[in-house]
Amino acid sequence: MTPLLTACSPTSFRTRESRTRRLLDQLAHEHDPRVCRRIRDEVVCCNLDVACAIAAHYRGRGLEAEDLRQVAMLGLVKAAHRFHADAGGSFLAFAKPTIRGEIRRHFRDAGWAVRPPRRLQELHADIRTAVAALEQDLGQPPSTMQLADVLGTDARSVAEARELPGCYSPTSLDAKRDEHRRALADELADPHGDPSVAVDDRLSLAAALRTLDPSDLRLLRLRFEDELSQAEIGRRLGVSQMQVSRRLHRVLDRLRDQLEAA
Structure with a gap:
């Protein structure tokens, strides 16, 4: 994305409000297009830190922080062009929803690598x-x-x-899911593999699972079928996260030993 504006100089609330109001009042009585453009540019520069603060709220969601800043500034520019001082109300009360809407639209149009329902x-x-x-x-x-x-x-x-x-931002197929589970790629079926091997593995696992008591089976279902975190399982079972972790290690080690011996 081509940089639109690069500076986000902090401005005190009162200074920004006063200067913005003065500029918009001047804009309402100005008819020269060149002067109007200069005044709007000053309104934008005066409120850059607001746009940057809104963009910062959306960081860490898969899009580049600098792109979010530029989109927020674009929303600020649009707000400066659409706002009319004679309509009443605060400029920021109008600009903030406009900036947020621009950012959300950017997420909707460019943010999804895989678009969910x-x-x-x-x-x-x-x-x-x-x-x-x-x-x-x-x-x-x-x-x-x-x-x-x-x-x-x-x-x-x-x-x-x-x-x-x-x-x-999709997870790499080589990334480990957690300490108990293999990488995603390891769980995908091999299209060129022997299907009988998968059948044998499933039969061996089913036999090993039948040796577990109901409480251990429930623990595995909560973790690997319902995909609850250890903390969530602990709250469900009324035990600490550390106790859940130890039980999982014990149960998985037992299953692993039985499968290796099969």
Whole structure:
């Protein structure tokens, strides 16, 4: 993206408000197009730090920070051209939604490497709002089930929506999923492999799983089928995250030993 403006000089609120109001009042009585353009440029420069602050709120979501800054500044420029002082109201009250809308439009048009269904996009936005509210009430991050209850949906949909940031910047197939699971590429079927090997592996795993007690099987289902975090499992079972981690290690080590001996 070609740089639009590069400086984001901090300005005090009162200074910015006063100068912006004075410039817009001058603009309302000016008829020379060249002077109007110069005044709008000054309005934009006066409020650059606001655009930068809004752009910073969207960092870490898969798009380059500098691109977000440029899009925010573009939104500020559009706001400066659309705002009319004689309509009343504050310029920033008009400009901030315009800037946010420009950034969200940029995410919608350029941010998705894989475009998810709209229902999941909307649910993802609702989850972000619900998490902030629940964290204040609970004093800790809410679980998937708690979010599902608040949002009136099921845990699987919440889990899917919480994975959407990966659609902005997909995970490498060689990346390890966590300490207990192999890389994604290792879990993909080999199109040139012997299908009987996969059948043997499944049969061996099924036999090993039958040796586990119900509590260990439930632990594995919560972790690998429901894909809950160790902290979420701990809250579900009424134990600490450390206890969950130790139990998982013990169960997985036992399964691994049985499969290697098979």
